[in-house]
Amino acid sequence: MSDAAVRPADLSDAAEIARIQRETWHAAYEDLLGKQALAQLDATDLAGTWTETIDYPGSLVYVATEGEFTVGFCVAGRAPEDEVAQADGSLPEDADTTGLIATLLVEPRWGRRGHAGRLLATAAAGLRADGASRGIAWVAQGDHATLGFYRRAGWNPDGTVRTLDTGDRMVREVRLTGTLDLTLS
Known part of the structure; x- marks a missing residue:
């Protein structure tokens, strides 16, 4: 394997992050999300959205690389109250020190090479440095690969679920929570 690394994204990464999102969602999530959601994704100026995200204060955006290729990305930051x-709308005692892994994607062709683990560990370190004490992530209940990944990292469902309308179907998501003290093995 070529040298693998994770680094903070910069504005020049926006187009490549958009490409990875489009290709990964089409390859891995079409059955889960439906064609309407993917058509909306294709019609969106994703590079512009990613430029704004990378530049947004408080957002931590990282890219995973292998050799000269960008192979995945992760977005993290402080978890918004909602x-x-x-489930009853109340906030846990540690709400103000909870980080959110908003997105973590690795192109399927680059999977099973440790990129997702490096991205999560790097994002966790960034959240800790920003004062977060634990992390959360929302994952589709039917996305067994991603659920398994987080479970191997020690993150587990906390009993909270939500439902998203993709236009074609309703997708049930479970909230996972875990430590930000992650190390690669």
């Missing part, structure tokens, strides 16, 4: 709230 993301960390309990």
